[in-house]
Amino acid sequence: MKPEALLHPTPAGLFCPIGRFHVDPVRPVERALITHGHSDHARAGHAKVLGTRQTLDIMRIRYGEGFAGSEQAAAFGEEIDIEGVRVSFHPAGHVLGSAQIVIEKDGLRIVVSGDYKRGTDPTCDPFVPVACDVFITEATFGLPVFHHPNPKEEIAKLLTSLKQFPERSHLIGAYALGKAQRVIRLIRDCGYSEPIFIHGALARLCEYYVGQGINLGDIRPATIEKSSPAAFRGAVVVGPPSAFQDRWARRFNEPLIAFASGWMMVRQRAKQGGVELPLVISDHCDWPELLSTIGEIGPSEVWVTHGREEALVRWCELKNIPARPLHLVGYEDEGD
Amino acid sequence: MKAFATLLDRLVFTPSRNGKLTLLADYFRDTPDPDRGYGLAALAGALDLKSVKPAMLRELVLERMDPVLFQYSYDYVGDLAETISLVWDGTAKDTIDDDHQPRLGEVVVRMNSLGRTEVRSAVRDLLDRLDTSSRFAFLKLATGSLRIGVSARLAKQALSDMSGKDVTEIETLWHGLAPPYEPLFAWLEGRAEKPVLATPAIFHSVMLANPVEAGDLEKLDPLDYAAEWKWDGIRVQMSSYGGTKKLYSRSGDDITGAFPDIVEAINFEGVIDGELLVGGTFRSNSPTRTFSDLQQRLNRKTVTGRMLDEYPAFVRAYDVLFEGDMDIRARSFFERRDRLADVIEHAPHDRFDLSQLVPFTNWEELDSLRVAPPDPVIEGVMIKKKGSPYQAGRLKGPWFKWKRDPYNIDAVMLYAQRGHGKRSSYYSDFTFGVWAETPDGEELVPVGKAYFGFTDAELEVLDKFVRDNTIDRFGPVRAVRAEPGFGFVLEVAFEGINRSTRHKSGVAMRFPRIARLRQDKLPRDADRLSTLTAMLDVKTGQG
Numbered sequence: 001m002k003p004e005a006l007l008h009p010t011p012a013g014l015f016c017p018i019g020r021f022h023v024d025p026v027r028p029v030e031r032a033l034i035t036h037g038h039s040d041h042a043r044a045g046h047a048k049v050l051g052t053r054q055t056l057d058i059m060r061i062r063y064g065e066g067f068a069g070s071e072q073a074a075a076f077g078e079e080i081d082i083e084g085v086r087v088s089f090h091p092a093g094h095v096l097g098s099a100q101i102v103i104e105k106d107g108l109r110i111v112v113s114g115d116y117k118r119g120t121d122p123t124c125d126p127f128v129p130v131a132c133d134v135f136i137t138e139a140t141f142g143l144p145v146f147h148h149p150n151p152k153e154e155i156a157k158l159l160t161s162l163k164q165f166p167e168r169s170h171l172i173g174a175y176a177l178g179k180a181q182r183v184i185r186l187i188r189d190c191g192y193s194e195p196i197f198i199h200g201a202l203a204r205l206c207e208y209y210v211g212q213g214i215n216l217g218d219i220r221p222a223t224i225e226k227s228s229p230a231a232f233r234g235a236v237v238v239g240p241p242s243a244f245q246d247r248w249a250r251r252f253n254e255p256l257i258a259f260a261s262g263w264m265m266v267r268q269r270a271k272q273g274g275v276e277l278p279l280v281i282s283d284h285c286d287w288p289e290l291l292s293t294i295g296e297i298g299p300s301e302v303w304v305t306h307g308r309e310e311a312l313v314r315w316c317e318l319k320n321i322p323a324r325p326l327h328l329v330g331y332e333d334e335g336d
Numbered sequence: 337m338k339a340f341a342t343l344l345d346r347l348v349f350t351p352s353r354n355g356k357l358t359l360l361a362d363y364f365r366d367t368p369d370p371d372r373g374y375g376l377a378a379l380a381g382a383l384d385l386k387s388v389k390p391a392m393l394r395e396l397v398l399e400r401m402d403p404v405l406f407q408y409s410y411d412y413v414g415d416l417a418e419t420i421s422l423v424w425d426g427t428a429k430d431t432i433d434d435d436h437q438p439r440l441g442e443v444v445v446r447m448n449s450l451g452r453t454e455v456r457s458a459v460r461d462l463l464d465r466l467d468t469s470s471r472f473a474f475l476k477l478a479t480g481s482l483r484i485g486v487s488a489r490l491a492k493q494a495l496s497d498m499s500g501k502d503v504t505e506i507e508t509l510w511h512g513l514a515p516p517y518e519p520l521f522a523w524l525e526g527r528a529e530k531p532v533l534a535t536p537a538i539f540h541s542v543m544l545a546n547p548v549e550a551g552d553l554e555k556l557d558p559l560d561y562a563a564e565w566k567w568d569g570i571r572v573q574m575s576s577y578g579g580t581k582k583l584y585s586r587s588g589d590d591i592t593g594a595f596p597d598i599v600e601a602i603n604f605e606g607v608i609d610g611e612l613l614v615g616g617t618f619r620s621n622s623p624t625r626t627f628s629d630l631q632q633r634l635n636r637k638t639v640t641g642r643m644l645d646e647y648p649a650f651v652r653a654y655d656v657l658f659e660g661d662m663d664i665r666a667r668s669f670f671e672r673r674d675r676l677a678d679v680i681e682h683a684p685h686d687r688f689d690l691s692q693l694v695p696f697t698n699w700e701e702l703d704s705l706r707v708a709p710p711d712p713v714i715e716g717v718m719i720k721k722k723g724s725p726y727q728a729g730r731l732k733g734p735w736f737k738w739k740r741d742p743y744n745i746d747a748v749m750l751y752a753q754r755g756h757g758k759r760s761s762y763y764s765d766f767t768f769g770v771w772a773e774t775p776d777g778e779e780l781v782p783v784g785k786a787y788f789g790f791t792d793a794e795l796e797v798l799d800k801f802v803r804d805n806t807i808d809r810f811g812p813v814r815a816v817r818a819e820p821g822f823g824f825v826l827e828v829a830f831e832g833i834n835r836s837t838r839h840k841s842g843v844a845m846r847f848p849r850i851a852r853l854r855q856d857k858l859p860r861d862a863d864r865l866s867t868l869t870a871m872l873d874v875k876t877g878q879g
Contacts, residue, residue, distance in 0.1 A: 143412055278349065
């Protein structure tokens with residue numbers, strides 16, 4: 001069987017015609033397999049949804065009870081038969097509950113990695129390489145310029161800045177699912193034990209992470225009515241980046257805007273966004289991790305999705321690994 | 337290198353002046369000699385580092401990297417130094433911890449001791465031994481373009497903040513000292529006496545004027561001020577002491593070698609501030625010539641006899657800082673001017689004259705003189721407080737410059753190019769044209785290029801227009817729609833206009849910038865080339 005007969009791109013997303021299911025569809029479908037809870041991968045309105053328990057919980061938190069017609073939870077490693085196609089979920093190391101989806105039939109195995117990373121992250125299970133014929137990889141940071149530094153060094157910059165500018169509120173932009181909790185956990189691991197204030201948009205997800213056994217320390221809402229700027233002097237505040245352009249940010253004392261993202265690697269890009277303290281912390285693979293993962297898995301073919309597809313395809317060509325871009329649309333990279 | 341690289345990283349992103357001062361003062365306090373001194377020199381534009389050509393850097397990176405992948409990376413980042421710092425395959429970097437990376441002082445000394453043939457391998461080795469952000473700092477230093485929004489003045493202010501010493505005192509010493517400034521730091525930290533300058537024939541920071549802005553003059557009494565013509569040459573400083581005679585540009589570059597005619601004629605001792613011009617002095621009774629004539633003499637290391645004959649240079653004196661070795665900067669403008677008049681009276685008449693005062697009784701009168709000056713090489717008036725001492729830097733209050741209004745034309749956007757650095761994702765360099773009669777009928781001919789003057793919000797509008805209306809691409813350049821009934825009209829302001837053989841239109845503007853977006857106009861309303869040539873004729877007195 002040709003791999004395309006088992007899985008191929010359609011306008012709604014990757015589709016398995018034999019099992020009649022989509023993976024991370026961008027529009028409502030009959031049956032959806034979801035890799036992780038970021039809103040560009042996990043959308044509401046599918047009839048049947050299969051995902052890890054945590055991904056389903058996160059979808060419920062974000063979209064409410066009626067986020068899908070029916071749901072089915074998959075444990076890591078459990079084999080599930082869908083119309084004669086065997087599927088299983090394996091940790092992707094991206095955010096809490098994130099999974100790679102393995103799709104198998106007649107000895108042909110395709111791995112849809114979803115978004116993944118290889119660096120350590122205490123807030124989720126680490127990526128497990130699965131041998132396969134076709135490896136579908138993301139390429140969010142698929143350019144040789146991306147080398148994510150050790151995240152603790154980045155947090156050290158934040159702690160230095162808190163000492164240099166003790167009067168300023170340090171506002172850290174971090175996406176609500178995954179990045180925010182990881183940043184808070186990292187700050188704790190670097191020895192900071194003061195209260196950390198969070199924007200309201202983060203509250204329920206942080207609460208969920210804590211419920212899943214991830215200790216975030218003393219976190220408090222940054223949304224107290226009538227709070228004066230003085231209350232946040234020298235405080236660490238975490239919120240979604242969009243909130244910082246909002247009137248919401250005016251309550252803080254001379255706010256210093258930090259942003260935790262892999263995009264912060266490129267200085268002038270960071271500067272355009274008005275960021276004063278870029279923190280290069282990513283939940284995606286950097287370039288060396290993408291290359292080493294492909295090397296480690298050793299697939300006979302690589303398909304490249306969202307991101308800078310052309311550079312990774314070029315690299316595969318140079319290494320004589322058959323590769324092609326999938327040109328999927330609709331993945332906006334909420335997570336980084 | 338690590339401390340300097342970290343400082344640069346923070347400065348790039350810190351918009352506020354106070355924030356920058358804190359970062360700079362912390363760096364100067366915490367970094368040991370001689371590294372901090374070289375860091376200071378780099379920030380103040382006083383670091384002399386063997387330069388590395390971008391082409392060589394490109395070759396080095398391509399030794400290890402696929403050219404297609406490099407190109408993808410460069411297109412994305414938009415800045416060569418940053419791209420190389422990011423893509424450099426530094427397999428050695430993991431084995432070198434922060435404490436054992438090359439230090440800034442070490443890098444500077446090593447680079448400057450290299451022979452020509454050694455540069456390539458030394459740069460490769462340094463790039464291997466530095467981490468990503470230090471590589472960036474090194475490449476910025478080696479290619480000679482820091483561009484991080486820190487002026488020499490700000491760096492000195494940080495020294496003042498760190499030590500409590502007055503910034504003008506630091507300024508006064510500055511040009512007598514050289515990197516890595518160890519005696520300066522020793523004095524700032526109270527470990528040594530104030531450094532003594534060996535000779536006054538060094539460059540002394542010049543006093544600068546602020547432009548007159550709306551409402552400035554109403555608050556001032558015209559009786560307290562004197563006015564002079566503002567001549568369209570370049571500001572220079574002559575230093576002569578103990579047989580050493582030097583000519584410096586406004587920023588302190590030594591341009592002695594290019595102006596032997598002036599330097600040989602110096603028969604006084606002291607430091608004099610003035611305008612470098614070509615043509616004749618008042619006293620030789622021949623006209624002062626234009627800036628484009630002066631340009632023939634600029635940016636040259638040496639000068640031919642023919643140049644000296646065809647473009648004789650002279651200095652129109654504005655001020656005196658030292659008389660002999662006596663510092664008279666603290667005296668009043670009028671007192672200094674009396675001394676100056678005396679010096680110039682006894683100096684060779686064909687090479688030196690005294691800038692004249694422009695008598696006026698009220699601001700309206702001065703305004704009318706300003707807009708209609710008696711000589712085409714005058715670009716406005718200078719207003720100086722009679723009692724003011726000579727203070728280095730651009731203080732608000734004692735000196736003002738009041739220029740003739742800039743020229744304005746309406747032109748049509750023809751081509752756009754993506755910017756660099758911060759603007760790497762924007763089309764921000766615009767070539768514009770005006771209507772001209774050509775053998776093929778009325779056509780838009782390019783007359784200049786501008787890449788500033790607009791706000792960030794206006795840049796969004798311009799960028800969107802370019803993306804939506806591209807009709808052709810030439811590498812990084814896009815041609816945009818420009819027809820009589822459809823296109824983008826830009827109001828372009830510029831400081832002056834010269835004849836040019838290099839441009840097809842025959843004219844070249846000085847400091848063109850986008851003054852306003854004229855979305856209210858159609859390209860057919862834009863100006864014609866004849867408008868520009870008329871400005872040229874007025875200026876050279878031919879019209």
